[in-house]
Amino acid sequence: MSRQIVLDTETTGLSAENGDRVIELGCVELFNRKLTGNDLHIYFNPERESHEDALKVHGLTTDFLRDKPKFGTLANDIVEYLRDAELIIHNAAFDVGFLNKEFERAGLPPLRTFVSEVTDTLAMAKQVYPGKRNSLDALCDRFGVDRSNRTFHGAKLDAQLLADVYINLTRGQDALLIDVAAAEPVQGTAVVSVDLSQFELPVIMAAEHELTAHEAVLAQLDKSSGGRTLFRENG
Template structure:
């Protein structure tokens, strides 16, 4: 059964390459596209202060993080939780870049070697809604996901919202999932096909009023085209 983890981070700034670090990690587990409640939420000591712009986004003070564990201290727990799952991340390149840097500093292989794959919901949204705003807030509004509690960014809250957004964006997969589960169920045999030869389609005859309305419309179209309508020509005897 497919296990997915919706993941979000908050950071001290925008550039892992320039020394910014992860300060919060939020993960929401989905199994068969349904939240399980087996979430992971950590605050982490970055050993540096957040930039003022970042503070305005997440509101997590430097003082609050002073006594929190460092990423390296919790790295194995994080990897054990993520291992083998498909990750769902909005603007995945940002979060993966930070996670890879933290793993490198902890002497561990990059994220992709521990997980089954990574889905970028920002790329999905840009394909589904070209030319529109596709931030998490914009997608919540468009897909009717309640984000009224999101006054500041928070990794766990954002992961919970993204889980709802992702499920709404991929509604069409539910039917496929039901078929897969039926095929994979205990004792289930091969999926049976539908014999279309036994399918009888009902024939609904038009009423006299419907036929008259249809004929009137055809007459109007014929008149508008100067008698050049194809169906009139085909209906004449050869």
């Protein structure tokens, strides 16, 4: 059984080390790759203004955030929600860096001490689609995930989109775990075992003209590769 949390944050800017803060946390829970509905969505009062460029991205104004709780007051609850889960994050270094700084301010240890694993879907996508755009928007378009409601970046909405992208990005992996030998036949079908030892299987040798044609192909490969082919080396 596998519990995964697809996570995203919105922040006042780009640098946790220079005092930028988390202003929104969105989490979507998956259990055995299925949505559970046990999600988490919190806005925070960062006690500072958002940078102008960041505000254009998330649209969360100081007035809207003024009456929201401070991160430190809910930090322990967040730790317990995330505990022992695998976190699925797009560009994980960014979100993990910000969350670790918030936990540090609250006197708590970093994420990796209480979650089982952090999986970066950006790194995964770069391996699967090298040289292509692998932003969340680009992956949504690639997999046909509807993002028509995404006017601003929002942590909860982005986590929901990422959950869909992650399932598509890893689709088929479970098939590798199927034990074919243990699979049972479909009801109503018969499985017939045939003993091939009762048959005398013929050995068909290549004809002379086929050997000549094969040798001509190998000679051409030798010429193209500038040396002997692997077939000649290993044959």
